[in-house]
Amino acid sequence: MFDVLRLRDFRLVAAADLLSSAGDWLLLVAAPYFVLRLTGSTLATGLTLAAQTLPALLLGPIAGVFADRWDRRRTMLTTDLLRAGAVGVMLLVDRPGQVWLIYVALTGEAGFGQFFGPARRALVPALVGRGPDLSAANSVTALVGGIVRLVGGPAGGALYALAGFRTVVALDAASYVASAVLITAIRHRTAPASSPRQEVAAVRRFTDDLRAGATHLRTTAGLPAVFAAASIFLLGNAALTALLVPYTGSVLHAGAGTLGWLFAALGVGYLAGAPLSRAAAAHLSDRTVMISSLAVLSAVFAVTFNTHDSAWALALFVLIGPPAVCFLVTVDTYLTRRTPDALLGRVSSAYGMLQASATLAGMLAGAALGQQAGIGVTADLAALCVAASAGAVLLVPRHGTARGPDAEKTSPLASPGRSGDR
Numbered sequence: 351m352f353d354v355l356r357l358r359d360f361r362l363v364a365a366a367d368l369l370s371s372a373g374d375w376l377l378l379v380a381a382p383y384f385v386l387r388l389t390g391s392t393l394a395t396g397l398t399l400a401a402q403t404l405p406a407l408l409l410g411p412i413a414g415v416f417a418d419r420w421d422r423r424r425t426m427l428t429t430d431l432l433r434a435g436a437v438g439v440m441l442l443v444d445r446p447g448q449v450w451l452i453y454v455a456l457t458g459e460a461g462f463g464q465f466f467g468p469a470r471r472a473l474v475p476a477l478v479g480r481g482p483d484l485s486a487a488n489s490v491t492a493l494v495g496g497i498v499r500l501v502g503g504p505a506g507g508a509l510y511a512l513a514g515f516r517t518v519v520a521l522d523a524a525s526y527v528a529s530a531v532l533i534t535a536i537r538h539r540t541a542p543a544s545s546p547r548q549e550v551a552a553v554r555r556f557t558d559d560l561r562a563g564a565t566h567l568r569t570t571a572g573l574p575a576v577f578a579a580a581s582i583f584l585l586g587n588a589a590l591t592a593l594l595v596p597y598t599g600s601v602l603h604a605g606a607g608t609l610g611w612l613f614a615a616l617g618v619g620y621l622a623g624a625p626l627s628r629a630a631a632a633h634l635s636d637r638t639v640m641i642s643s644l645a646v647l648s649a650v651f652a653v654t655f656n657t658h659d660s661a662w663a664l665a666l667f668v669l670i671g672p673p674a675v676c677f678l679v680t681v682d683t684y685l686t687r688r689t690p691d692a693l694l695g696r697v698s699s700a701y702g703m704l705q706a707s708a709t710l711a712g713m714l715a716g717a718a719l720g721q722q723a724g725i726g727v728t729a730d731l732a733a734l735c736v737a738a739s740a741g742a743v744l745l746v747p748r749h750g751t752a753r754g755p756d757a758e759k760t761s762p763l764a765s766p767g768r769s770g771d772r
Contacts, residue, residue: 354486359536360477363470366529368494370430370466373525375502377437380510380518381452388446401453405461406706414699415559417468418692422476425469427533429462434526436462440519467702472694475686477538484686485631488679493624496671500617563696570688575745576640580681580701581708582742583644586735587674588712590651593720593729601725602660615664619671626672627679636684637746643677644740648733655729 355361382398385391417425436458443451478487509518567573598609630639650673654666681701689697712732719728 352490354478354483354490357477357483359538360474360487360490362532362536363473363477364490364494366426366430366532367470367491368497369525369532370433370529371494371498372502373437373522375498376506376509376518376525377522378502379506380515381440381456383507383510384443384515385449385452388443388449394449397453398456401456402460403706403710405457405464406702407710409461409464410699410703410706412699413464414468414563414696417465417472417695417699418559420469421539422469422473422695423533423536423538426466426473427530429466429469430526430530430533432462433459433466434523434530437519437523437526441516464699464702468695468698471682471686471698472691473538475694476691480687482632485679485683486628488682488686489624489628489631489675491682492627492675492679493621496617496620496622496624496675498617499620500614504614559696563693563700566689566693567697567700572746573685573688575742576681576684577701577704578745579640579644579739579742581704582739583677583736584705584708585712585715586648586651586732586739588709589716589719589732589735590655590729591709592713592716593655593725593732596720597655597725597729601655601658602663604660608660611664612667615667616671619668620675621671622668623672623675624679627676630676631680631683635748636680637743637748639680640677640684640743640746641740643673643680644736644743647673647677648737648740651736652730652733655733656726 355364385394385398436455439455439458440452443449474487474491475484478484506518509521567577594609594612598604598612602608627639634642647670650666650669654663654670657663657666685697685701686694716728716732719731723731
């Protein structure tokens with residue numbers, strides 16, 4: 351899996367992703383706590399999460415179109431700097447009447463991130479190819495996510511307690527600046543897109559671009575089924591996420607410290623899942639990996655949220671990571687291999703919009719059902735939802751699925767005539 355890191359440009363992308371993601375997780379813990387301390391309002395605290403979710407719903411399709419039109423390296427660089435500026439606005443907040451600035455800053459950060467994500471995902475296959483190294487690169491990305499989950503949440507809480515909110519904000523902004531510096535060193539340049547005909551109106555061009563992406567998603571064999579499976583999985587996963595705090599307090603009879611350890615255990619599982627996803631991709635079909643991962647994950651979810659012992663819960667949270675990573679990495683690889691480079695930004699942003707909408711719906715449903723039916727019943731229903739997503743993968747064709755024009759391109763590592771540093 352780590353051989354793909356021999357490619358200089360991909361190394362830079364992975365390091366930039368690690369830095370900016372680490373900053374995000376520091377603030378993910380600190381911002382809600384800071385708002386709660388200022389206002390004492392649960393609603394005001396919850397709005398910090400909504401501020402980070404809405405941009406994906408509103409800007410997703412638009413961001414995907416421009417991620418395909420613009421130079422992807424330059425897009426990542428610009429949005430990193432803009433996110434650093436947006437985060438810096440929170441340094442001005444010191445009293446309850448200024449909390450709206452936090453919402454504006456978080457919305458701006460998430461909004462600019464809608465352009466960064468599709469550009470990064472679309473850039474990766476240009477750096478590593480669409481062969482075996484693509485699944486390796488996605489596994490490395492999952493490993494980065496595991497590291498961030500392992501240390502980011504606890505570190506954010508500790509820094510907030512020891513050094514205050516402004517220190518966390520400054521570190522988050524600095525992480526974006528550091529990420530931008532790394533991106534400037536990337537040597538790969540995206541080939542300029544062909545100029546659209548001048549007589550075609552800009553709105554018409556934009557509409558045509560959106561339609562082209564939607565047509566690809568609708569007509570490419572396997573993609574509708576994978577999108578359906580991912581949406582069902584994310585719905586159930588988000589419902590369980592909404593239960594984490596009440597599960598920790600009411601079922602485990604523990605406090606915030608135990609919740610932090612549960613997040614750390616999840617991070618350990620994500621770290622273990624990264625190499626496992628690479629091995630699974632090398633020996634099993636994408637369809638088999640997705641079905642088996644979701645089946646295992648639904649069983650682990652069902653057992654975990656019916657466990658009343660903190661020690662067992664920690665062990666089970668570790669077991670959540672590997673199948674979750676295997677599924678998510680396989681979905682990313684599947685979508686990329688079946689999408690031409692010119693449409694990758696749009697497909698990535700559509701997937702991001704799907705993630706945001708399913709997560710928001712799942713969290714609202716989980717919170718409401720948990721209140722009315724109880725934690726155990728809601729968790730069982732969410733686990734069944736994840737199992738149903740495995741059934742949706744059965745609709746993915748076994749063979750003969752189109753892989754896009756570059757699917758058989760040799761990886762830069764496997765080709766003696768290409769250099770990863772060029």
